[in-house]
Amino acid sequence: AQSVSQHNHHVILSEAASLELGCNYSYGGTVNLFWYVQYPGQHLQLLLKYFSGDPLVKGIKGFEAEFIKSKFSFNLRKPSVQWSDTAEYFCAVNAGNTDKLIFGTGTRLQVFP
Amino acid sequence: GAVVSQHPSRVICKSGTSVKIECRSLDFQATTMFWYRQFPKQSLMLMATSNEGSKATYEQGVEKDKFLINHASLTLSTLTVTSAHPEDSSFYICSARGLPHNEQFFGPGTRLTVL
Numbered sequence: 001a002q003s004v005s006q007h008n009h010h011v012i013l014s015e016a017a018s019l020e021l022g023c024n025y026s027y028g029g030t031v032n033l034f035w036y037v038q039y040p041g042q043h044l045q046l047l048l049k050y051f052s053g054d055p056l057v058k059g060i061k062g063f064e065a066e067f068i069k070s071k072f073s074f075n076l077r078k079p080s081v082q083w084s085d086t087a088e089y090f091c092a093v094n095a096g097n098t099d100k101l102i103f104g105t106g107t108r109l110q111v112f113p
Numbered sequence: 114g115a116v117v118s119q120h121p122s123r124v125i126c127k128s129g130t131s132v133k134i135e136c137r138s139l140d141f142q143a144t145t146m147f148w149y150r151q152f153p154k155q156s157l158m159l160m161a162t163s164n165e166g167s168k169a170t171y172e173q174g175v176e177k178d179k180f181l182i183n184h185a186s187l188t189l190s191t192l193t194v195t196s197a198h199p200e201d202s203s204f205y206i207c208s209a210r211g212l213p214h215n216e217q218f219f220g221p222g223t224r225l226t227v228l
């Protein structure tokens with residue numbers, strides 16, 4: 001069965017620090033990969049997605065993620081975080097032939113000014 | 114991006130009653146809608162997938178007679194929690210997908226509390 005693991009459950013950073021959140025998945029076939037963000041009290045929003053092509057994907061608000069097929073990873077990065085990036089971040093995967101999204105357990109990011 | 118709404122945003126009910134949650138796609142036609150459940154500090158777990166005009170497909174372990182899903186139109190799906198019990202208390206989130214979009218758009222969620 002497909003699964004997604006996010007190793008960092010809670011990350012605390014100061015503003016301007018660099019961010020990298022890990023995401024690994026287990027599925028041997030073609031996958032589509034997503035990072036979602038959930039700001040406090042708000043609904044899930046798509047940060048970025050990878051379907052095919054350039055494995056380095058750029059998303060909104062300065063976020064990017066790199067798909068490394070050999071490592072089954074899709075880590076999220078941002079070179080300099082802001083206080084407004086405080087949120088819950090979810091990695092998600094769906095196999096290329098289904099609509100179903102499998103979510104990781106999420107990473108809570110707190111950024112202090 | 115496309116907009117998905119849910120109603121109500123919060124509901125409190127007594128044990129044994131039924132609760133209906135609506136999910137609407139406001140500016141696109143949702144051929145597929147998904148219902149998720151999110152426990153505190155946990156991830157979203159897919160409960161079921163519904164395609165307009167057909168029966169929903171439930172994930173393993175989800176009771177279809179307890180969580181009734183109807184997707185009667187291209188803009189509306191409903192989730193009815195029948196004979197709710199305290200263990201059904203959770204955050205229920207829907208998402209919708211349809212052309213021209215190739216991704217799911219999420220609603221704001223419904224917080225259900227069963228007393």
